[in-house]
Amino acid sequence: MFKRVLIANRGEIALRVQRTCREMGIETVAVYSDADRNALHVRNADHAVRLGPGPSNESYLVIEKIIEAAKQTGADAIHPGYGFLSENAEFADAVANAGITFIGPPAEAMRALGGKISARKIMEEAGVPTVPGANDISLDDFETAKREADRIGFPLLVKASAGGGGRGIRLVQTAEDLEGAMRASASEAASSFKDATIFLEKYVSPARHIEVQIVADQHGNVQAFGERECSVQRRNQKLVEEAPSVAVTPEIRKRICDAAIAAAKSSGYRNAGTVEFLMDNDGNFYFLEVNARLQVEHPVSELVYGGVDLVALQLKVAAGEPVPDPDGPLNPVGWAMECRINGEDPFNNFVPSLGLVDFLQLPAGPGVRFDTMLFEGLDIPIFYDSLLGKLIVWGEDRPQAIERMKRALKDLIVSGPITNQAFHLELFDNEDFRNGDIYTSWLESKFTMPQLPEEDPRLDTALIAGGLAAGIIAGATAEGTARPIGLSRWVAASRSIARRGIRVDGGRTGWRRGSASQ
């Protein structure tokens, strides 16, 4: 087993990997940008190496700096987390060339699966169902493209082979719009990904997003850990994930897991990965793509498969151990759901919200797990994505998991940035969602965030607390006979407020932001 693992990431996933390493007696190396100097993943690591300024392309995305940090600290393996360099084949190569183990798939598998067209071809050869489409079309031969489009049928999608995050995708309703859509998609792909290759795909709608968690070892074994459903999406971003899916029967589960295992074997895949599928109303599923890394939503699978630690499995198979039980049971126990707690304002078009976390109350109790980067005193950096934490619950069945999630969402208090908790609470009360009647375009087409109620009993509490606080905190508006309320402990508390959050700074600035990024 490894002695020292460098975690080339930040935020909750860096902490997640650290925790498993610590349990396995492996030392951890944190890397950080200036904006993350104060972060938990830096404080909690055994070793910490500065990468550079806040922007990702000067820190977490600089391959040479990360390799150098690993060499300098004597790390024998690198865990890439998700995002950043996790699916970068050049990085995987650079790590291997430095004599360090990359905890993830081999670079060749990443390259083969990274292009959507080459991945489709691999899957077609392996007998994995793909969305009906046309791989070999181009703008130079529009007649072929048109013929293929007629064969597939409208509506269809024009997609970029190198695409991601929804870019390069065009929905085409009629043959007349095909050429324009192909041109638009190719030009967007060329500017976003420097690769104008496009292909056609039948538009499967309504479709559920169903994905299978797999772990492949170096001995040719692949173990599947059932499916997750991630159909609640906004702008191609997943917001809620669950395992299992209401739409997957044991019979479908067997077939879709077999397909995922075949997908992994045919691409020479190793380590943890996710095979994504679209599934229609009749239970037909089609290969979408492979995410060649650990995913944000991996905990829901952990919770319904006996508490398996997928990060521990990643480390073990990277060190050469076999997966424990390739023929293990496929059917999950209970129900797990995850809410992504993002720093964004659901009442204001989900505009990002950040700032100093000045108070935090964490949810706890039966079946609740909160993987988070948050702590009191954290000044959330502006450079990275808005994921603050993942609230994950387990219940005996889906209704219990839903009620448990609502309870946990109410238990969580974050003061400072505005979070999307209110959105999640609305969602978990929504009838369609509760019935599992969801598909990938459901949120954007069917769900509207209600406005805040005008008459809200919470206002009374806010006014009472505000009135009491105004008496003890200087600077609030007061009139008439304002004076501090004569309860000594409140006065003491007010002095304490002034002390809280102060960074060592010669005491000149008093109550201030606890940021280290100056």
Place this chain on the structure above:
Amino acid sequence: MASRFRFSVEGTNHAVSVEDSPEGVSVKIDEGDYFPIDATTSGVPGLFSIIRDGVPTQAYVTRDGRALRVIVDGRVFVLAPVGAGGRGRGASGGMADPPGIITTPLAGVVVDVKVAEGDTLEPRQVVAVVEAMKMQNEVQAPMAGTVKRVAAQAGSRIEKGDLVIEYTPAEE
């Protein structure tokens, strides 16, 4: 002896009177009657536990500029000073700018300033783009006018509430 505080919450003014006597604390909201409460912040400053008629509630209060930001059961209220130039909307903590200035509603990096001194502004016109958390956010003009001064600089970091432009509102 009672203390009386006035707050503007989402455009409506409210008055809270707090009467502190040896018998305990009583509170009166707007034109209602005084009612007794049991309140404490012991432990965590700013975290109020309030029991009224045997029903406990909890609120976390912190300062947000000249206002108080209060979180009650998942909802954020901004208790702004009354008559502070119209600032104090905020369904969820946001503040509307008074006529004549446009500030940024969030911290980030200014990636684009789309107007120059002397330009005419239309309502909802994008004046700047601020990037935060990998998202580009448009800062819009609330009303028509003419740009008087551009304060934000493309490429520089900006804090929530910082001035983006000053403008002269158009005559009605």
